Amino acid sequence: MKPEYDLLVVGGGPGGALAARTAAEQGLSVCLVEKRPAIGVPVRCAEGVGRDLLTEFMDPDPAWISAEVERAVLVAPDGYRITLEPSMAGCEVGYVLDRKRFDRDLVMQAANAGADIQVKTRAVAPIVKNGAVAGALLEQQGSVSEVLARVVVAADGVESKFARWAGLETAVPLSEIETCVQFLMTGIEIDPGATVFYLGNEVAPEGYVWIFPKGDRTANVGIGISGKKCRSGSRPIDYLNRFIKSSFPEGRVLEWVMGGVPVCRPLERTVADGLIVVGDAARVSDPITGGGIYNAMFTGRLAGKIAAEAIGRGDVSADGLMPYDAGWRSSKLGMALERNYRVKEYFITLSDEKLNRLVHSVSQIDLAQFSVLGIITELVRQDPSLLLELRAIRKLL
């Protein structure tokens, strides 16, 4: 580890890896630090990602694809199931990844592009000069050293500390954290080509239960519920245990995965003087699905590009880095985040009865228009009385 780099990346997940790789490819000197002793573990993810989104960044590699998914099944609170087939436009074909290998591959790409990689190395505080982030104090094997950087990328995930130390407000409201538990299960009867989503206030209040296949008779089986619905005796672990007991009593659990997923709006500002915030640390995970792999990679790549440009211009102030903030907000991703946030705010108000109607109505939707918005548009058509409740999102339809 050198005492000074152009770019210091805090966190070795997909966001950090893409920032490091992109900046290194632009010729910057880059160091990526990961507090854990290994890249990619522990996994804190259901590991699903859209194929078309992923291939925007790289060719798929069988080494880190656990399963290809061609169908999605929605299960209503009353048990009614609908299957969304690949022929339906908007029914995204996707992958369930092996994040342990995927994340490692992404960081290897950053290393191959020239980035320095330091694991079991933790940023303990930013270095601040004249009010601007100018590096970080890094703790490694019990000793702390100063590493200067012209720009720091905070890619430190849901438990992000760096941006907060640098003065940004990052706390997620309790009502806007999805608190999650997932078991990697084997020996269970599943459709290896389908993701399954269970909706309902009994099964997962303000969230859902998911089954994401990981191969033959193996799947990530998990649940997320709103933090405000989480109480002693009705925590995600309790809901998941109940679901497993009734659905997969024969299954064996190979791994526990826990975590929180922000479903709030993104940070009000994702840049400061000398600092860019990406991925879950920036709260850019999808408010409806909770998906964040692509979002982290997209913002990470943009951060690397804008950091290189800003350093080239000699202006790494918040203003100089603002093209990053403006860039992702005006992107397709940024607009989807805002729209999905508002749709989520409506979804979480739905009773089981309305959720039932929602899922039942999906089968009657013009397949060419299948999407989250398509479902809602159809719901309104079938039940005009909902217009009042949907007022807030009508203009987004």
Next chain:
Amino acid sequence: MLLIRRDICGYCGCCVSVCPQGALELIDAYLSVGEDCTGCGICARACPLGALEVADEA
């Protein structure tokens, strides 16, 4: 005072994200609590496993 049941904690960091004080930090597999913890209990609410508990001062 925040009690951490380390035998239950899955060191996932969910609690860290909701702490309004920024008092929690996840150091690899160890959750640390800073002196600025006010005992508000929001972290205990969010924990997916129930590893956190606010205890009255003795």
